Amino acid sequence: YKSTTVFSGIQPTGVAHLGNYLGALRAWGQLSASPPQQFDHTIFSIVDLHALTAPPAPDKLREYKRISAALIIASGVDPEKCILYVQSDVSGHAELCWILSCFSDFGHLNRMTQWKSKMNLNSNSSVTDEAVENLRLGLFAYPVLQAADVLLYKATHVPVGEDQIQHLELTRHIGKRFNSSYKTKVFPLPEVLLTRTPRLMSLRDPAKKMSKSDPAEQSRIMINDSPELIRVKIKRAITDGNSSVSYDPSTRPGVANLIDMVAGLQNRTPEEVAGDVKGFSGHAELKDFVADVVTRELQPVREKFERLCRDPEYLDRVLCRGAERAGVIAQATLKEVKTTVGI
Ligand code: ADP
Ligand code: NA
Numbered sequence: 566y567k568s569t570t571v572f573s574g575i576q577p578t579g580v581a582h583l584g585n586y587l588g589a590l591r592a593w594g595q596l597s598a599s600p601p602q603q604f605d606h607t608i609f610s611i612v613d614l615h616a617l618t619a620p621p622a623p624d625k626l627r628e629y630k631r632i633s634a635a636l637i638i639a640s641g642v643d644p645e646k647c648i649l650y651v652q653s654d655v656s657g658h659a660e661l662c663w664i665l666s667c668f669s670d671f672g673h674l675n676r677m678t679q680w681k682s683k684m685n686l687n688s689n690s691s692v693t694d695e696a697v698e699n700l701r702l703g704l705f706a707y708p709v710l711q712a713a714d715v716l717l718y719k720a721t722h723v724p725v726g727e728d729q730i731q732h733l734e735l736t737r738h739i740g741k742r743f744n745s746s747y748k749t750k751v752f753p754l755p756e757v758l759l760t761r762t763p764r765l766m767s768l769r770d771p772a773k774k775m776s777k778s779d780p781a782e783q784s785r786i787m788i789n790d791s792p793e794l795i796r797v798k799i800k801r802a803i804t805d806g807n808s809s810v811s812y813d814p815s816t817r818p819g820v821a822n823l824i825d826m827v828a829g830l831q832n833r834t835p836e837e838v839a840g841d842v843k844g845f846s847g848h849a850e851l852k853d854f855v856a857d858v859v860t861r862e863l864q865p866v867r868e869k870f871e872r873l874c875r876d877p878e879y880l881d882r883v884l885c886r887g888a889e890r891a892g893v894i895a896q897a898t899l900k901e902v903k904t905t906v907g908i
Contacts (some may be wrong), residue, residue, distance in 0.1 A: 568605040571596060571758070572720035574612040574652065574711075577629035578621075581636050582785040583859070584765040584775040586866070587829040588726050592760040594641020596724060607647040608891060609637060614652050614659065614710060618703045631709070634880045635873035636788065639866050640836045650887030652714065657895035662706070662713040664902060668742045669709045669735075677708055678731060712736040716752045717895050724758040733757050748906050751898075755897075763825035763835065768779050768802040771818035786859060789867050796856040798821070800849075812839035823855045830862040 573593060577632055581590060597607050611633045615624060630651055638644060674680065683892050684692050685703060715723055715736050733755065740752035765775040767784040775785045783798050790798070804819035811837050814821040821835070824842065828835040845851050873880060 566755075569603075569722060570606040570608065570718055570720045571604045571722045571724065572610070572715050572718050574609045574610040574615070575633060575637070575713055575722045576616045577611050577613050577626060577633040577651075578616065578656045578777060579625075579629050580632060582775055582777055583788070583826065583863075584903075585908055586640065586764045586788055586863075587826075589724075590636060590640035592724055592762070593637060597642045597647045604722065606718070606894075608720070608894075609649050610652050610714060610891075611640060611650070612631060612635075612652045612714065614660075615707060617880075618701065618707055623762060630884075631877055631880045632874065634884055635870050638880075638883070639788075639870035644883045644887065648887050648890045649883060651884055651889045653753075654888035655717075655891050657717050657892070658713055658857060660899060661717050661895075661902065664707050664708045664711050664906065665716070665739050665743065666794070668708060668746065669706075669712075669739055673735060673738065674708060676703060677735070679707075689693050692850075704845045708732045708735050709739070709796055712739045715755055716740055717898050718891070719894075719898060720755045721753050721754050722758045723755045724760055725824075726760050726762075730759075731755055739842060749905055751901055751905055760866065762829050765829070766818060766822040768798055768822075771803060780809050786863075788863060789869055790863075791861040792864075795860050795863070799852050799856040799859065802852065804848050810845045810848070812836065812841050820851070827855055830846050830858060836855065857879070868870050 573589075575585075575589060581661065593609055597609075604651040611630055611762055612625060613630060616629075620626070621629065628891070632651065637649060642649060652827065683700065684696065711732050712735060715733075716739070723736075725733060728794070737754045740754050744750055744752055766776050767779055767781070768786070769779075769781045769784040773784075777785065779785065783801060786798055802819060802823060805817055810820060811817065812821055812824050814825075824835050824838050827833075828838045831838070842851055842854060845854070
């Protein structure tokens with residue numbers, strides 16, 4: 566019998582949108598809630614050290630940490646059954662990150678697609694001196710900190726979206742290199758638990774993904790939007806000139822995006838939902854239906870989120886206890902690592 570540990574992290578970047586909810590938060594809730602408990606330990610981290618790679622204002626960051634805790638609990642994570650804590654409250658992340666950085670090769674990090682996309686700031690071929698001046702070591706080393714996050718708890722399973730698979734491969738690579746360097750098995754090599762959800766697109770431009778960095782606020786549905794605002798945003802969503810209703814993400818991305826939202830929220834396939842709505846008379850009827858579903862499904866999440874936000878003392882208590890429990894596991898791993906390397 567080998568014990569299993571799930572670990573995942575989310576950056577404190579403010580209130581989540583529907584894409585964040587379907588793509589990450591809800592999966593966490595399902596992992597922690599579904600009886601019987603599938604895993605021995607479930608650990609969720611609000612990764613504020615990662616957030617420093619694009620530093621928000623200090624007061625904002627402090628506020629976002631509580632907001633993240635409220636979002637995670639409102640999404641169904643039970644803090645009694647899981648460990649929920651803030652990354653910087655456990656000093657082992659930064660310590661292990663340094664040790665692991667000594668086992669991480671530049672070439673591998675240089676191939677990370679997220680890093681490469683930041684490198685091509687100005688052109689798609691050569692990188693200008695100015696671009697390099699503005700690139701920070703923290704951004705380059707980000708995947709090593711992620712590896713430290715996961716390995717610090719000897720996680721065996723990591724729920725992530727498709728875009729993070731490459732980083733988890735790096736985590737396995739670093740863990741394996743550490744183990745083989747010292748002929749130990751300190752680190753189990755974690756497996757991906759792929760979160761299969763549709764990537765939601767912007768309501769204003771279905772060629773772009775729904776994102777909080779999009780300046781157009783009407784492009785995304787926020788978890789705490791009122792039912793009226795949800796309806797307005799969906800009513801104004803860009804679709805296409807074909808008044809019929811059909812599911813075809815490549816030629817009709819706007820309509821497909823609305824169907825994907827319903828499918829995601831109802832845990833059904835887009836094809837099933839498309840079957841239900843194909844008799845609709847036009848986009849107005851479709852949008853009314855989608856607004857009803859989104860409003861209904863998000864209502865309990867929004868209400869719980871708002872209730873939690875009114876109780877910061879409770880959130881602080883949860884995070885404090887979470888940090889204590891995470892710290893115990895982290896210290897045990899670090900002690901083992903330090904003994905292994907001789908420090
Ligand atoms: P954002 O683009 O809003 O800043 P992040 O990059 O911080 O979002 O992603 C946070 C989490 O939400 C990740 O797990 C990511 O896969 C998920 N996510 C973000 N945007 C979407 C989307 N449009 N559709 C589905 N999942 C998303
Ligand atoms: Na982002």
